[in-house]
Structures are given as C-alpha cells and as structure tokens.
Amino acid sequence: MSTLVAVLALLALLVVACGLYLVATANRLDRLHVRMDAGWAALDAALARRAVVARTVAASALTGAEAERLREAAQDAEAVPRPERELAENxxxxxxxxxxxxxxxxxxxxxxxxxxxxxxxxxxxxNDAVRDTLALRRRRDVRYFKLAGTARLPEYFEIAEPELDPASALPRPRTAARVVLVDDQGRVLLCRGHDPDPDGAPSWGTVGGTVEDGEDLRAAAVRELKEATGLDTPGDRLVGPVWRRRVETTVGGRPVSGTEWYFLAETTATAARTSGTTELRWWRPDELARCGEPVHPAQLPQLLPEVLDGGWDGRLRSIR
Structure with missing residues (x-):
C-alpha cells in the first residue's frame, strides 16, 4: 500500500512539474507574441510615414509622370492588404x-x-521578433500541447531595403537586454556610464548590453548579468521582460535608435561581485530620486517601488 502511495505521489509531482513547465513556456510564448505585435506596429508606422513623405516629394518636388507614379505607389503601399504589402513597398x-x-x-x-x-x-x-517567436513555436512541446492557441503563425516581412547614404546611415539598430537586479534590502544595482547623454555627461543605468546576432533576449540578459556581477543566474529566474524602452542617442557622432528589454531578478547584496569598482553601486529608490546625475530609465525611481511591493503583474510596459 505504501509503495502505491509513493508511486502515486511521484506521478502527481511529475504532473505538477510538467504543468508548471508548460505554463511557463506558454507565458514566454505570449510575451514573444506581444513583442512581435509591438514590432509590427512600429514597422507599420514607419512604412506609413515613408509613404506620407513620398507623397510630399511627389507633390512638391516632382512633375509629370514621375510625380504621378510616385504618388500612386505611395497610395498603394498604404492601401493594399497585408499579403500584397511587400510588393507594394518594394x-x-x-x-x-x-x-x-x-x-x-x-x-x-x-x-x-x-x-x-x-x-x-x-x-x-x-523580423528579429518573428525569428524568436518561430523558434519557440517550432519546438515539439509547444506544437504537441498547442501552446500557441489560435495565434497566427508569424511571418517575416521581406522587402528590399533602401540604399542608405553611407555618410548619414544609422548603424544596425541596437537591441539590448537589461536586468533590474534588486537585493534583499530593496536596492537596485546600477552601472555608471551607461547610455551617455548627448553632451557626454555620465549617467547611471541597469546592468545589461547589446543582444548578439541569433541570441535570445533572456540568454543575453543572463550573459550580461554574469559578465557584470559574476552571478550565474538561470534564465528561468529572470522575470519578464517587464519593461520596454525606446532609445534615441548618439554614439561616436552617429545617431543610434534601438529597443531595450528589461528583466527583473533578485539576489543578496553579498552575492553580486560589486567590490573593487566604482562603476557598480546599490541604490535605494529615494536615493535615485536625489541622484545628481542622469538615471536610465528616467522613470526608475517611480517604477522600482511598484515591482518591489506588488511584484510584476504580467503586463509589458513601455517606459522612457
């Protein structure tokens, strides 16, 4: 009888563990779909703006058949359905x-x-968001348990990119993964020198850095956290991404535009390797509000108490 009970208990634990794993995977997939939808909204807005500028060019700087062809192409790009959008944009x-x-x-x-x-x-x-979403949806467990639900299969948006002027072209867009690392005293670890202001003034920002080609956001956050603090934190211990921030800055005299994704992690003040450097420091929310140097993200003093007191509510927030 005791053997039967033990076997049943073991099976129950196995079922619970599998259930928790599937729930975590489904939540991650949901976050990827949110990221992809946000990416498409930004792309759609960028294409719409280009069409508006193209019509302005046709109306004010061109004449005859050339102006008419450009005007019609801009209107078609805005009006055609999604399956025909790539041809119209090309x-x-x-x-x-x-x-x-x-x-x-x-x-x-x-x-x-x-x-x-x-x-x-x-x-x-x-397309980076589509790549990450497809990679997860192609896994056997996701397909077998239909964790994607009725969500449509993501599709890349493949168009011929315009030839940009090398003298003014932007570098490859920067996608960054950052970690809001908090300790058992309610403090956040910040690094000095992150995201300098246009005038070159130093500032404070969360631990993190650029996502490498082909690297998952969560894996990049784990890697950056280990490089900065020595903490070897499993990816499933990171909460989020909880925030998304658009970045417009200048590096080496050239403009940079990108997106930062923020994860939340907890540790103890003694676990992180912060001694021996002045570039890393623990901050309380009230100290951040009085900091004499810029802090990125700017809303961190107000956002930090929310996640510390109430935890993450599961919604991705856009911050500045």
Missing amino acids: ELTRLLGAIDRTRLPRPLADELADAEHRVVIARRVY
Whole structure:
C-alpha cells in the first residue's frame, strides 16, 4: 500500500512539474507574441510615414509622370492588404531610389532619408521578433500541447531595403537586454556610464548590453548579468521582460535608435561581485530620486517601488 502511495505521489509531482513547465513556456510564448505585435506596429508606422513623405516629394518636388507614379505607389503601399504589402513597398522603394536627391530641398531630402532609416530599423526589429517567436513555436512541446492557441503563425516581412547614404546611415539598430537586479534590502544595482547623454555627461543605468546576432533576449540578459556581477543566474529566474524602452542617442557622432528589454531578478547584496569598482553601486529608490546625475530609465525611481511591493503583474510596459 505504501509503495502505491509513493508511486502515486511521484506521478502527481511529475504532473505538477510538467504543468508548471508548460505554463511557463506558454507565458514566454505570449510575451514573444506581444513583442512581435509591438514590432509590427512600429514597422507599420514607419512604412506609413515613408509613404506620407513620398507623397510630399511627389507633390512638391516632382512633375509629370514621375510625380504621378510616385504618388500612386505611395497610395498603394498604404492601401493594399497585408499579403500584397511587400510588393507594394518594394515598388515604392524602387521609385524613391531612382530620385535624384540633389533636386529635393534639403529639409525634404533629410526627412526622406530619416523615414527610410526608420523603415530599415523597424523591419529588422520586427523580423528579429518573428525569428524568436518561430523558434519557440517550432519546438515539439509547444506544437504537441498547442501552446500557441489560435495565434497566427508569424511571418517575416521581406522587402528590399533602401540604399542608405553611407555618410548619414544609422548603424544596425541596437537591441539590448537589461536586468533590474534588486537585493534583499530593496536596492537596485546600477552601472555608471551607461547610455551617455548627448553632451557626454555620465549617467547611471541597469546592468545589461547589446543582444548578439541569433541570441535570445533572456540568454543575453543572463550573459550580461554574469559578465557584470559574476552571478550565474538561470534564465528561468529572470522575470519578464517587464519593461520596454525606446532609445534615441548618439554614439561616436552617429545617431543610434534601438529597443531595450528589461528583466527583473533578485539576489543578496553579498552575492553580486560589486567590490573593487566604482562603476557598480546599490541604490535605494529615494536615493535615485536625489541622484545628481542622469538615471536610465528616467522613470526608475517611480517604477522600482511598484515591482518591489506588488511584484510584476504580467503586463509589458513601455517606459522612457
């Protein structure tokens, strides 16, 4: 009888463990879909802005058949359904690429170049999200237990990228993974020198860095945390991503646009390797509010008490 009870208890534990694993996987998949939807919204907005600028170019700087073709291509790119969108956007790219930019007024040429930069960035960010989502959805456990539910299968958005001016082209968009590491005293660990202001002033930011090509956000956060503090934290111990932040800054005189994804992790003050350097420091929320140097994200003094007191509510928040 006791053997039967032990076997049943073991089976029950196994079922519970499998259930928890599937729930965690489903939650992760849901977060990836949220990230992908946000990426598509940003891409759709960037493409819409390019179409508006293209119509402005057609109306104010071109004449005759050239202006009419560009105007119609811009309207088609905005009006066609999603399955035909790639062809329409490629046609608009082709027509814009054939324009002699020296004929355009300088402000209009700059606005067109900026719109094209943003399309390139938004498309790459969206496709990165699609890649990560597809990688998880192709796993056997996700397919067998139908963890994706009725969500449509993600699709890459493949268009010919406009040829950007090398003198003003933006670098590859920066996707970063960061960790809001808090200790048992309610303090957050910040690194000095992160995300400098345009005037070169130093600032304080959370531990983290750029996601490498082909690297998962959570894996990047684990790697960056270990490099900065020596903490070898399992990926499933990271909560989130809890926040998303758009970054517009300048590095080496060139503009940079990217997205930062923030995870939450807990530790003790003695576990993290922070001694021997002035670049890492534990901060209480009230100390951050009085900090004489810029803090990134700017809302950290207000956001930190929320996650410390009430925990994460499961919703991804956009912050500044």
